[in-house]
Amino acid sequence: MAKKNDELLKRLLATFRVEADEHLQAMATGLLALEKAPVGPAVAGLIETVFREAHSLKGAARAVNLLAIESLCQPLESVFAALKTGQFAISVPLLDLLHQAIDGLRTLLSGNPETSPTIPPAVAALIRQLDQAANGAEPDLDATMVFVGDASAAVVSPDILAAASGAGPVTVRISTAKLDGVVRQVEELLSPRLAARQRALELHDTAATVAAWKKSRTKIFPLLRRIERSVAGNGNGTGNDAVHSRKELRKLLDYVDGEHLFIATIGDRLSKLEKSAARDQRALASMTDSLLHDVKEMQLLPFASLIEILPHLTRELAREQGKEVDLSVQGSEIEIDRRTLEELKDPLIHLLRNAIDHGIETPAVRAAAGKPSHGTITLAVSQRDGGKVEVLVADDGAGIDGDRVRAAARKLGGFSAGDDEPRREREELALVFHSGVSTSPIVTDVSGRGLGLAIVLEKVERLGGSISIESHPGAGTTFRIVLPLSLATFRGVLVRVGKRDFVIPSAGVERVARVADQDIRTVENRETIVLDGQVVSLAGLCEVLEMPRPPVSTAIGHTPVIVLNQGEARIAFRVDEIIGEQEILVKTLGPQLARVRNVAGASMLGSGQVVPVLNVADLLKSAVRQVTTPRALVAAEQPASGTKRSILIAEDSITSRSLLKSILESAGYAVTTAVDGMDAFTTLKTAAFDLLVSDVEMPRMDGFDLTARVRADRQLAELPVVLVTALESREHRERGIDVGANAYLVKSSFDQSNLLEIVRRLI
Numbered sequence: 212m213a214k215k216n217d218e219l220l221k222r223l224l225a226t227f228r229v230e231a232d233e234h235l236q237a238m239a240t241g242l243l244a245l246e247k248a249p250v251g252p253a254v255a256g257l258i259e260t261v262f263r264e265a266h267s268l269k270g271a272a273r274a275v276n277l278l279a280i281e282s283l284c285q286p287l288e289s290v291f292a293a294l295k296t297g298q299f300a301i302s303v304p305l306l307d308l309l310h311q312a313i314d315g316l317r318t319l320l321s322g323n324p325e326t327s328p329t330i331p332p333a334v335a336a337l338i339r340q341l342d343q344a345a346n347g348a349e350p351d352l353d354a355t356m357v358f359v360g361d362a363s364a365a366v367v368s369p370d371i372l373a374a375a376s377g378a379g380p381v382t383v384r385i386s387t388a389k390l391d392g393v394v395r396q397v398e399e400l401l402s403p404r405l406a407a408r409q410r411a412l413e414l415h416d417t418a419a420t421v422a423a424w425k426k427s428r429t430k431i432f433p434l435l436r437r438i439e440r441s442v443a444g445n446g447n448g449t450g451n452d453a454v455h456s457r458k459e460l461r462k463l464l465d466y467v468d469g470e471h472l473f474i475a476t477i478g479d480r481l482s483k484l485e486k487s488a489a490r491d492q493r494a495l496a497s498m499t500d501s502l503l504h505d506v507k508e509m510q511l512l513p514f515a516s517l518i519e520i521l522p523h524l525t526r527e528l529a530r531e532q533g534k535e536v537d538l539s540v541q542g543s544e545i546e547i548d549r550r551t552l553e554e555l556k557d558p559l560i561h562l563l564r565n566a567i568d569h570g571i572e573t574p575a576v577r578a579a580a581g582k583p584s585h586g587t588i589t590l591a592v593s594q595r596d597g598g599k600v601e602v603l604v605a606d607d608g609a610g611i612d613g614d615r616v617r618a619a620a621r622k623l624g625g626f627s628a629g630d631d632e633p634r635r636e637r638e639e640l641a642l643v644f645h646s647g648v649s650t651s652p653i654v655t656d657v658s659g660r661g662l663g664l665a666i667v668l669e670k671v672e673r674l675g676g677s678i679s680i681e682s683h684p685g686a687g688t689t690f691r692i693v694l695p696l697s698l699a700t701f702r703g704v705l706v707r708v709g710k711r712d713f714v715i716p717s718a719g720v721e722r723v724a725r726v727a728d729q730d731i732r733t734v735e736n737r738e739t740i741v742l743d744g745q746v747v748s749l750a751g752l753c754e755v756l757e758m759p760r761p762p763v764s765t766a767i768g769h770t771p772v773i774v775l776n777q778g779e780a781r782i783a784f785r786v787d788e789i790i791g792e793q794e795i796l797v798k799t800l801g802p803q804l805a806r807v808r809n810v811a812g813a814s815m816l817g818s819g820q821v822v823p824v825l826n827v828a829d830l831l832k833s834a835v836r837q838v839t840t841p842r843a844l845v846a847a848e849q850p851a852s853g854t855k856r857s858i859l860i861a862e863d864s865i866t867s868r869s870l871l872k873s874i875l876e877s878a879g880y881a882v883t884t885a886v887d888g889m890d891a892f893t894t895l896k897t898a899a900f901d902l903l904v905s906d907v908e909m910p911r912m913d914g915f916d917l918t919a920r921v922r923a924d925r926q927l928a929e930l931p932v933v934l935v936t937a938l939e940s941r942e943h944r945e946r947g948i949d950v951g952a953n954a955y956l957v958k959s960s961f962d963q964s965n966l967l968e969i970v971r972r973l974i
Contacts, residue, residue, distance in 0.1 A: 223520055227275045230556070231320055234268040237261075239313050246306050255295070262291040263666055268316070270560050274524040279334050280319050286341030287312050299347050308340055308350040390509065391550075397506045400499045401796040402815055407495050409816075411488040418481040425474050510550065514592045515543035517552045521563060525588065528567045535585045536571055538563075542592035547600055551694060554674055555602070558667040562604045562690055563588065565664065570608030570688055580685065582607070595693065599718060605689040611682040672828045675701075675716065675811070677777040703795035703814070703824065706773060707788040708753045712822045714795055714814055719827030721776040723789050725769040740772065740783055747774065750834040752784045756809060780831040797824050809833055855881040856974050857898075861891035861905040861917060862935075871904060871935070871966075878967050888912025892920055895927055901974045904966075907936035907943070915950050922951035931973040935966070 241261035248254065269284035290309065293299060315337050330338070344350050522538050529536035547555075571586035578584055591603040667690075671678045676694035695701060695718050702717035726740050731749060738749040749772065753759070772783040797812040811826040858880050862868040872882045883900070885891035889911040891903070903921065907914035914934050921927045933954040934947050947955040954969045 223275050223523075226520070227271055227277070228320060230271050231268060231280070231316075234264045234271070235313060235317055235320070237264045238268075239310075242306065242309055242313065245301060254301070258291055258294050262288065262295060265291060267557050267560075267666065270557075270564060273527070274520045274560065276523075276527070277319075279330050280316060282330055282338055283312060283316055283319070283334055283341075286338050286345055289345040290341055293345050293347075302349075304350045305344055308344055312337060312341060394506050394510060397499075397503050399796070400503070401794060404492075404496055404499045405793070405816065407488070407492040411485070411492045414481070414485040414488050418478070418485045421474070421478050421481055425478055507548070510548050511546035512549050512552055513543060514545050514547055514552070515540075517556060517559070518543060518590065520556075521559065521590065524560065525563060525567065528564060529571070529586075532567065533573055534567065534571050535574055536567055537585050537587050539587055539589045540591075541589070545592045545594060545600065547592075551600075551674060554670055555692075555694070558670045558692065559590070559602070559604065561664065561667050563590075566604065566606040566608065566688070570606040570610070572609055576609075599693055599695055602692040602694070603689065604692075605687060607687040610684045610686060611680075611688055612684075672826075675718065675827075677828065701795055701797070702792055704773060704792050705790040705816075705822070706752070706771075706786040707790060708756070708786050709758060711758070712790070712816075712820065713752070713756075714822050714824045715773060715775070715830075716795075716811075716824070716827060717792060719775050719777055721774040721781065723771070723773050724783075726772050726783075727769055731770070742774065742783070747781060747783045748834070749783045749785060752786050752830075755784070755830060755833045775827050775831060777827055777831055780835070782831055782834045784830070784834070795824065855879060856901040857881045857883070858902045858904060858970070859883050859885060859891060859894060859900045861885045861888055861903065861909065861914065863887050863906060863909045867906065867935075874966065875904075875970070878970075880970070888914060888917035891917055895921065895930070900930065902970060903930055903932045904970075905932065905934055907934055907938055907947075915946055918947070918950040918952050933966070933969060933973070 238261050241257050241264070245254065245257050245261075248257075265284050265288040269281055269288060272280035272284060287309070290305075294301065315334065319334070340350055518540055521540075525536055525538045566588050571588070572580070572582075574584035577586065587607050589603065589605045591605075593601050593603070595601050668678060671692055671694070674694050676692060678693075679691045680688065681691075682688040695716075703714040704717055704720050704723070706713055706715060722742075724742065726749075730740060732739050732741075739746050740749050741747070752773075771786050771789045773786060773789060774781065774783045793816075795814045797814055799812050800807060800810070809826055809829045810823050811829075812824045813821055814824050815821050858875055860868060860871050860875070860882060862871060862884070863886055868884050868886075872884055875882050883894065883898070885894050887909040888905070891905065892912065895903070903917075905914040905917055909917075912920075914936065918932050918934065921930055921932060931953045932951065933956065934952045935956045936943070937957070944955050953973055956966060956969070
């Protein structure tokens, strides 16, 4: 038994060492970036990044009983937690101390990791310095310079070293870097395969064109023969012109006969070439698919290889908190891409820690609630259709307290204290994925910082997956993670918006459809359609991607839509054309464009065209945030005569002025701007306008005075006036009515659809 445990510990330590190196590298890079730019808008992101890496390293060290590393990560994490909340500023001594902490962690990892229950003195000194720094004290660097590489004097069991030096299984060992390189090269074969298919299609189309032309050309022969007979019958004369005409006609007929044979030869060659290209394309596709399948099989590992660490972690965490927890694992034999498993490790550890710390109750509490004293955490893996795998993490604990979630989100500004509108249960639970939201009343070494679930969501979405949550008070919480089995190649739906093509991963596509324009309805200023008896929000893909809005056609027709679905989100996107589905090789955009909103990467089609690959999770979030004007409303605003209505905007704020101008111009109006009331009144006297949109608080002449002067002017008295202002008291509204404004809109509750509806009604 001891030998078996040593073997397991050896594998766990080897796995941990790779993971720890990645975390340390990320932390060191973040510290260097902070040192170069200790102030500015990017600082918060850098602090958050290093904070998360320290948090993840601490959890991984705990899982393999590396007390020294875990203990050193704890105060390091506390320092960044204090930096994140602005308790003190970044200083040179603090950065030096943080670099020493990273060096200390690296020293602990340089030899055999420390497995002793004691903490070496040098590590303890560094921990004390970090604790003091976390409380705002200036670091004493002299007290920490003694840290040297002897901190890891205690070594791993000799049995482990003996096992490591013994003969292994009869296999060929290869580094994962080399294996990944081979996989990438094999995946690159998809591009020439797609190109070969495209060439075969082009040859097929060319051969079909030549055949059609050849067929239509044969129809001119009877006509030429009739002309020949007519010339022969009417050309009995012996004049030079008649003889010349007959000779020229004979030359033409001879040429046509010879050309017919030439075209027939070209057609036969094209037909043979088309068949050969199609045969080569099929052979290349077969070999590529087979090779790619075999290489992907090499990358597959059973899920059990990932969860070896979890039972031990469960036992230790439960024992520390005085809880009794059983971990039930199902589907551990299912094989998943090694790269996916590596990225999935941190999310599972975070979910497991949360279940033990927040979910499972103590034996006494469970007994009082009529539950078994042992809590149960279920980890189940199952294969799903469409090349996906589902990972379920469920506990039978207390569930998530919705009131605490709301309170935590309100504290972070998730929504205001007056936002007491009833929310859907799943929307409320989704707040726990926001960074900083925690239902724990205190911060412990296990949880309470609101980082764990934010990291889980980030990791899952980076893998192209989705996560959903269900919770029932007193009955437990369930997380469902759905991931694609392959990280590089997948099926994608090619769509066209305007003159641009985009690829949307098929894994996020529920269906495509054509919707009659008259079936598009507007509900609460948003377009909706009905699919399968359910109301689905409709958004324009061009608007979500912030592309120029195409002109609206007034003709009744059908609109192509593509319905995206991830977790609980389900939204239909309007596109101009759905071209088809094909296999796609996604390429990253490089470090300069590592995280572009709504874009996951790029892909090259068989034609050589490079198209963006869209991020389904981002599209759904952007569509929810996007406030768009219904197309029916925009179409109604277009003047029937084709001439644009003219609007004058009076606004002293350049930001508000630009926003109003953009909204109205997008709706098809000709817009002129003025910087204040005086400028606006002068402009009104020199040009004709159909409507005036004015702010109230402006220098020289405010909106109230401007409206009053417009109403007092005989030429301008009938001009519609809309006041858009931040003044929302009853007195200000009444004054706006008194001076003659046709509409009074408050900026705090401003909605561009309301503005456009009012403008349409007034002019």
